[in-house]
Amino acid sequence: MNRSLQSLAWLLVFAALAMLPQVLTVKYYLHLSILALIWVIMAQGQNLIQGYTGYVSIVGAGFMGIGAYSSTLIGMHFQWPIWATMAAAPLVTALFALATGYPSLRVKGHYFAIVTLAFNLIIVIVLVNYKELTNGETGISNIPKPWGGSRDAYFYLVLMLAAAMTALAALIARSRVGEILLAIRQNEDLVGSIGIAAWKYKLFAFVISAMYAGLAGALYAHFQSFINPEIFGVAQSLDAILAVILGGSGTIAGPVIGAFLVVFLPEMLRFADSFRLILYGLILVLATIFMPIGIVGVCKALIGRFSRKEAAS
Amino acid sequence: MLIEILQQTINGLAIGGVYVLIALGLTTVFGILGIAHFAHGSISMFGGYLTFFLVTSQGLPVLAAIPVALATGILLGLLVEMLAYRPVRHANHINAFIVALGLTMMVEGINLQLFGHEQVVIPTGLSRVFRFGGITVPELRLYVIIAAIVLVVAMMVFVERTKTGQAIRAVAENRDAAILMGVNVKSIPLIVFGISTALGVAAGIMVGALFAIAPGIGEGFVVKGFAVLILGGLGSFPGAILGGTVLGITESIAAGFISSAYKDVIAFVVMILVLLIRPQGLLGRTP
Numbered sequence: 001m002n003r004s005l006q007s008l009a010w011l012l013v014f015a016a017l018a019m020l021p022q023v024l025t026v027k028y029y030l031h032l033s034i035l036a037l038i039w040v041i042m043a044q045g046q047n048l049i050q051g052y053t054g055y056v057s058i059v060g061a062g063f064m065g066i067g068a069y070s071s072t073l074i075g076m077h078f079q080w081p082i083w084a085t086m087a088a089a090p091l092v093t094a095l096f097a098l099a100t101g102y103p104s105l106r107v108k109g110h111y112f113a114i115v116t117l118a119f120n121l122i123i124v125i126v127l128v129n130y131k132e133l134t135n136g137e138t139g140i141s142n143i144p145k146p147w148g149g150s151r152d153a154y155f156y157l158v159l160m161l162a163a164a165m166t167a168l169a170a171l172i173a174r175s176r177v178g179e180i181l182l183a184i185r186q187n188e189d190l191v192g193s194i195g196i197a198a199w200k201y202k203l204f205a206f207v208i209s210a211m212y213a214g215l216a217g218a219l220y221a222h223f224q225s226f227i228n229p230e231i232f233g234v235a236q237s238l239d240a241i242l243a244v245i246l247g248g249s250g251t252i253a254g255p256v257i258g259a260f261l262v263v264f265l266p267e268m269l270r271f272a273d274s275f276r277l278i279l280y281g282l283i284l285v286l287a288t289i290f291m292p293i294g295i296v297g298v299c300k301a302l303i304g305r306f307s308r309k310e311a312a313s
Numbered sequence: 314m315l316i317e318i319l320q321q322t323i324n325g326l327a328i329g330g331v332y333v334l335i336a337l338g339l340t341t342v343f344g345i346l347g348i349a350h351f352a353h354g355s356i357s358m359f360g361g362y363l364t365f366f367l368v369t370s371q372g373l374p375v376l377a378a379i380p381v382a383l384a385t386g387i388l389l390g391l392l393v394e395m396l397a398y399r400p401v402r403h404a405n406h407i408n409a410f411i412v413a414l415g416l417t418m419m420v421e422g423i424n425l426q427l428f429g430h431e432q433v434v435i436p437t438g439l440s441r442v443f444r445f446g447g448i449t450v451p452e453l454r455l456y457v458i459i460a461a462i463v464l465v466v467a468m469m470v471f472v473e474r475t476k477t478g479q480a481i482r483a484v485a486e487n488r489d490a491a492i493l494m495g496v497n498v499k500s501i502p503l504i505v506f507g508i509s510t511a512l513g514v515a516a517g518i519m520v521g522a523l524f525a526i527a528p529g530i531g532e533g534f535v536v537k538g539f540a541v542l543i544l545g546g547l548g549s550f551p552g553a554i555l556g557g558t559v560l561g562i563t564e565s566i567a568a569g570f571i572s573s574a575y576k577d578v579i580a581f582v583v584m585i586l587v588l589l590i591r592p593q594g595l596l597g598r599t600p
Contacts, residue, residue, distance in 0.1 A: 107592065110406065111543065114351075114539040121533070273425065281421075288401065
């Protein structure tokens with residue numbers, strides 16, 4: 001597909017999504033759509049580190065939690081307006097990501113994944129035990145909603161932000177930085193050998209992906225108006241990984257599709273929690289074995305084959 | 314004070330033994346197949362759950378339930394290797410790790426489905442307490458420590474002294490050379506998964522008897538297991554043994570003297586400090 005056709009497709013998707021509040025009569029689906037759009041932001045961030053750089057981070061939900069709690073707590077204690085706390089949340093998350101990214105990026109591959117997972121566990125343990133600040137497992141409720149809780153207005157806010165974050169991810173991916181990230185995924189030693197300090201770029205990708213998660217967390221908190229530590233556990237980090245793999249890692253459209261799938265799939269299937277886990281796990285295993293390029297990858301391959309046939313005839 | 318420290322050290326030895334068993338299973342799989350077998354913790358806890366089920370619902374004595382759980386666990390380990398890891402053997406290592414994450418979710422889900430949300434404790438009936446000076450050692454804890462030592466020694470003897478063990482080490486060292494020397498590399502992954510799962514299930518049973526098994530516990534243990542590997546040095550057997558023991562004792566002393574709510578955080582902080590100061594681990598070779 002050439003560039004203009006691609007932009008047209010994106011515009012159509014955006015327009016279709018923008019019409020959702022008018023089209024959806026069941027308000028619950030609008031609720032899910034907002035969650036899915038928040039997850040688009042989350043998955044775009046995850047894709048930068050996992051899909052482009054090839055480092056599977058399992059601390060996504062933990063950073064989402066840091067964003068959610070910092071936006072909520074700053075608002076509670078300093079009476080900042082919601083906009084200011086939402087803007088501050090990614091910055092706070094970035095600080096945490098700098099501190100955790102530096103040691104964890106010293107190890108590669110699996111060990112990076114394990115260390116980031118340990119960070120996710122630490123974040124949850126602190127959220128549960130630092131009761132004076134976080135109210136422990138009970139969580140914090142009555143988090144203020146903007147516009148008196150208007151769902152439609154919030155939908156458009158999240159849609160705009162998801163679109164902006166997707167565009168930003170595309171910009172990063174197409175830039176020189178994005179090329180270096182891809183090169184790191186393919187052969188990190190080679191990147192080092194031509195005099196590029198790979199660790200700076202990895203840290204950049206890690207911190208940016210954390211900021212995405214922090215923003216997603218803040219949006220989540222002010223939408224649901226309730227947060228507790230459980231929401232930001234390892235299981236949700238795995239959901240983010242699943243979203244990227246299913247949609248297509250290292251593509252811009254992949255995380256969008258993946259995010260909608262991980263939010264809507266369990267609602268459609270309405271299984272008990274244990275079945276959801278088994279099914280998600282099975283999908284993750286099967287997708288990795290049989291479809292490692294994700295839905296977008298498969299579509300691209302199909303379109304490629306189709307257009308080649310057309311060119312031949 | 315000294316008595317207290319000694320007491321916590323004994324307590325730490327029991328949990329340390331569990332860490333060592335889990336870490337040995339992880340390190341063999343990682344060293345030989347290059348797979349970060351993340352589902353190891355959940356499969357181990359499956360073994361613990363199964364023992365609990367056999368003892369409480371089927372009325373089996375504990376000593377009869379353990380072999381059944383071990384055998385079932387080994388079978389599960391072999392299935393995992395053949396059905397899930399083998400297809401991604403030649404793909405990017407990250408794919409194998411994502412498969413491992415998927416497997417973890419599946420096994421956790423199966424555990425929930427079969428054994429429920431409640432936390433379970435395997436009833437052993439071992440409630441005597443030995444006293445040495447001022448230190449009290451519950452009977453069960455002592456047996457766990459002894460069992461862990463026996464399993465570790467058996468594992469070492471197997472790897473160092475038997476033909477199969479030599480073959481496994483040869484494959485870990487240099488796969489191609491091992492093939493040239495006539496080692497059947499096809500069967501090695503199965504043997505490795507069998508052994509590692511058996512050690513894991515043993516650890517799961519110990520956790521179930523000493524503490525309790527509950528949903529999510531397995532993930533915690535597998536992360537601790539990897540922390541042990543980082544602590545001791547990747548792919549090093551003595552490192553795994555030292556790392557597990559050190560982690561168990563540190564955690565226990567930290568829980569006794571600092572805060573039990575944050576004892577897991579302390580374990581991870583130790584791991585991160587090691588990464589920063591000595592990335593090759595305590596006993597790892599300098600790269």
